[in-house]
Amino acid sequence: MAMLRPAERLAGADRTSGSPTTLRERLWNSRWCYVFMLPSLVLGALFTLYPMISSWYISFTDWSGLESDKRFVGVENYREAVGDAAFWSAFGRTFAFTAVAVPVMLILALFAALVLNDASLRMRAVFRTMFFLPVVTTTAIVGVVMSLIMNPFDGPLNAVLLDLGLIDRPVDFLGDPDLALWSVAGVFVWKWMGMSMIYWLVALQTVPQELYEAARVDGCTRRQTHRHITVPMITPFAVVIILITFVGALQTFPLVQSMTQGGPAFATELVELYIYRLAFAADFTPRLGYASAVAVFFGITVLIFTLAQVWGVRRAGAMQSDVKEVNRR
């Protein structure tokens, strides 16, 4: 350790004597920070923490949500969920939906972002707005309008497909159990692609322009530039974008509810709709306790992906540092 000179030691001593030493002093000195945090903390505790903890507790009870007494049943609800074929069907459907919708959305969004990131493109702000418009449109409205567009009797989508000769009879996009989920997935991709596109644009805009200029000077083709500069530079962001989009795709309640209500014949009943049916829209006495257990189970699944996201961010940070280090050399 380097030895401090007397003057430096003195200055250090002065700083030490002027800084808070006790927890009480430190809290007092930071009081305004805590005051400003208070509303957020209170609201967070009321509307996030309390419902979350409450749902954990309820998941261990046999409770309709109406009675004053909750009957504690231990892990019985979880045991039932594990053997519940309807739950696992919904679970499988949810992940199938996500496995298809997420890659399609990400690829289309990346393609759109690459095109719209080109500074030479005229009216790119208009195009970006057009892609983003569905994101800010009310989901329920999108669902209802899309149901009309996909109507097999007089929906414009069938009319266009028939006119183009792509089909020879109208397709019942939302009424056919084999098609309904993928029709909803298509609308989901269209609705949220703009958001992913914005993520990609942010990522693309972090790539230093001088790298592209250098590549151009070196005679790289567009493809080589994408492969050797764009892709490595945005890969750390891609990890985050993929995980955010994946988690978002697990939460599709408003769109599915407004388009198919989980039908036909449960073909589009994803986990969120199944939970809703158990808790609120049951054809019998609601089962808030069991619905909570299913929700907690599902929530843990989402949590696992969120943790993966955190891990991905850290890995991404490490990768970015590596790329910068290579570039520096």
Added chain:
Amino acid sequence: MTQRRTLPGAGRPTRRTFLAASAGLGAAALAGLSGCGGGFGGGDGSGGGTDLEFDIPDPAGDFPSTDVTIRLVDSGDTKADFWNAFAEAYQAKHDNVTFQYDPLPWNRIEEVVPLGIRNNSAHDLIQLPGNIPLSQAVSEGWVAPLDDYMPDFADWQQRFPDTYQVEGVHVFDGQQYIVPIGTDQRHFQIIHYNKQLMNDAGFDPETEPLTWDTYREAARKVTEQGDGQAYGVIFEINQPGRLVQWVEYMARMAGLPIVGNILQPSGEFHHDSDEIVAAIELMLALQQDGSVFPGSSSLTAPECWPRVVRGNAAMVSAGPWVTALWDRDEPDFDFGVAPLPFPNENPWPPGYVTIGGDMLTMFAGSKVKEVAGDVLGYVTSLDGQTRWAENAGVGNPPVLAEAREAGSTDYSDQAKTCLELAEAMVGNPEPVIANPDVALVTKHEQPPDPGFADVLQAILVGEVSDVRKALREVKDRAERARDEAIAKAAKVDGSTATRDDWIFPNWDPTKDYTIEDYDGR
């Protein structure tokens, strides 16, 4: 005054409430049943009710003199026309009273009412959703007895039929907790048809009722002549509770001895009965003929009705609330109403639940119980019931037969036909009247999942190949669920209900089952 339009899709509880009523859920279920029409609006305050003259009597007893607000929530539909007009009249009569009427779709009621009860901010008068059995509301202390608040209650008891004052259904420990305003003596399944399309195809169901064969033939001809622009029938396949009603009406008219969904006298569930299977096969035959409107698989009832008005489909099966709707909103539309087709010459009359509909109960935490009692007293008086018949119309007929008759003089021909069809219905026995503990069983019963409605929907969208096997499996699940619920109710609540409470050996499917008949079973 809060006025909200009832949203499409409000008919969703139909399935729950119908099944629940079939299982003898009782009063609360009936409150839900009245919403079967689904939401088709109303509540804009511009109904014909503004011309009504309400002869509201002076209040008796302790009526508040300070400014107060009374709040009422129900499922709207054609009821909204009555309540909006009544609210104006009531406020004119009592200038210190603000009448807040909130017509809501059932899914909103299912959220709003429990939350209000928990927060002690519920409406003063409530149409209970099907997920809150009245017995539970009473035992939890959520609702108040009405005897002390309705004016001249003894007179009311004399005026109202016995089947609306049943212990365990409306009455608990000798006190009335719920008041039916309407009757459920109405056809939930009437063919509503586009006259031009049907007449062009050579059929007129009003003059010559349809058989199963002519129904199919008419649908095929309309489809042929429509050349892709019009189809014979439209089904609300995405609202499968309505399909259950359709199948059960068809099967009952075809001679299936069912009370709700229970076969008599065996006491078994009806799901795999021959008549049920035959009715489903008729639906499938219509599909195979290409006579069903494309896209029916994703349609709910309120989405089907306009297709008939527009001439895209010739026939839809709907309740009298659609008659009232078209009378009000489609004055130039030429339509007819007729009973569902039947396969033989002497169809059995459909049954109805005798314990009432459109029931209101009073929140125990209400600060204006005297006002609430006064309102209930008026709407169940002859004058109130007549105004109800005039304004709520044929979709929600009043309890009192005299009011039904007096209030229907200006009805359309179609509405009068609906009333005639309803008159021909017979009152079903109610297991919950036979033994009030049936309500406890219902509380514990978790109907099979997938249930009958789900399986029906799956059959119609092509997900089931062996119809009878799928129905047998539903039946087996339903039987198990009922047995388990009976055992659980006995263990947890001390229920005395047994499977015998669903059996009525002295039931004649062509006659009303009266209160006296319960003693003879």
